[in-house]
Amino acid sequence: MSNAGNDEIITLGHGGGGRLMHELITEELLVASDTMSADELEDAALIAGGRLAMSTDSFVVQPLFFPGGDIGTLAVNGTVNDLAMRGATARWLSVGMIIEEGLPLSDLRRIVASIRDACAVDGVHVVTGDTKVVNHGAADRIFINTTGVGEVFADPAPGATRAQAGDAVVVSGTVGDHGVAILAAREELGLMGELHSDCASLLSMVSDMWHATGDGLHCLRDATRGGLAAALNEIAMSSGAAIEIEEQAVPVRREVHGACELLGLSPLEIANEGKLVAIVSADHADEALAAMRAHPLGGDAAIIGTVGEAPAGRVSARTPLGTTRLVDLPAGELLPRIC
């Protein structure tokens, strides 16, 4: 599937959480629609005068079922989390399914049960749905789109443009778990051991953080496709700030670290489905960290860096050797169909 030198067709790289998708969105969608705002680059857009937030995500994960969740769990939590990143409580959810003819009904039942269970966690209401079935070979088993509308509780809403020099960078736990778990499930790599996806709703943690820090909570981002590296780059670019992290401060499970070494991947670039990175004013960093650590999903939360002034838009990491390296926006799709 070599498309080298051919920029006239869509490649897998356009779908990653990295530069190619960023270009696709900004050049194609933003330019084509003069009605789009900068909110396009947020996890969720504010609508209805800022009282509500809206976010959409399509899920094409392969395999459908994996340790720690399935495409249904992912589809609910992914959108609930995107809304939470704008300080909004998901209230109403749409579920659109594209199903390949031949999918076992038992698989669909299991996925629908996961959707129900994931919705129950935060009291989210599925209010509208749509099902399309396509002929065998026209889709791969099932794709799910969820779009959520939530009520904004944080005022001002956290936003990717609000990072400022002096802020602390806090991550809510170990990174790379989801991506490596999917890879392990897909490749049946026994060596990964019992690694589970971190797929979970971050809403209650965000609520706790907001109550602890108020408007000191400048930016929130769930580190999905493109991992922590993409999330930090998007914040740095949107805010025109520099972000420097301490590589050794980033929590990474031993198994994830090992798998990444073997496969030549960086844990910073691997997708998470239940981890967020927060940019918090320096005077609220300890409260934010304490709120995260007190939450069941935040036991491994850590302050991993700081926001500086220059070079604007750049993310760098101090290595264990004391050198500094650039943490680039991942260029393509390292792990296709990871979510």
Added chain:
Amino acid sequence: MSNAGNDEIITLGHGGGGRLMHELITEELLVASDTMSADELEDAALIAGGRLAMSTDSFVVQPLFFPGGDIGTLAVNGTVNDLAMRGATARWLSVGMIIEEGLPLSDLRRIVASIRDACAVDGVHVVTGDTKVVNHGAADRIFINTTGVGEVFADPAPGATRAQAGDAVVVSGTVGDHGVAILAAREELGLMGELHSDCASLLSMVSDMWHATGDGLHCLRDATRGGLAAALNEIAMSSGAAIEIEEQAVPVRREVHGACELLGLSPLEIANEGKLVAIVSADHADEALAAMRAHPLGGDAAIIGTVGEAPAGRVSARTPLGTTRLVDLPAGELLPRIC
């Protein structure tokens, strides 16, 4: 692809606008989610205390480009229309794309331009988007989900449960144009002549109808998958009413009639993408009809029948011979991937 007798896998029939999808939604999704309400069976759900409406639709039409529109036009108008059917003005739209690796970038640009142009008609804002690229063979070119949130202007909102005995049944124009145009484009059937899809936004027509009839506008349904037959059956079932139409009163283009005869299809079961059926109180039927006919999309509008008491939930048609036949909810997918 015979699945006869096997009800344990999803078949193409589950995706149609008919009975199988109805069962799939009610048995699987509604049962699994105790948070779902009867709004599930409406074109759009009312949220935020009834001030807003929300609707989702996935588009898998094949071919992507056809006379009268393309998948982008369809994706915007389909959701704008679903919101309009609850008396809501689409304001905010999400666009989720699943793209097969290898799609020409020029095709994507053309589709995005169609999305922009269709949004411009009603001033709809695309506020959030998502793009996933899957490997070659895992999807067929491009699938698009749109989810819309609109502001409800009609109070009380038209709803599928509100049909009552004595009401008039009004259709906004010729039926079957979209489905037959797609079929013609797909099969390259020269005999269809210059038939275009009727894909269009019905919002301004609905607004005109609302102003003409007020709360006499009981139900609105855009007759998409499953055609007029599905729309009328859904209303009859939701309202517990009987609907009787005069078969000869239903406007059908000569070419559509001819194509249906050739292919053994009923124009009543063919998808439309710019036609609605309205259930209007008898004393407002003339005003509704006049408002439709005064609109550029409603020149062929016609009163086609009446609502009765019994048998509840049944739709019947008086034929040209003076006999009466049952108009059933289409059982399966007559024309897969029609939208």
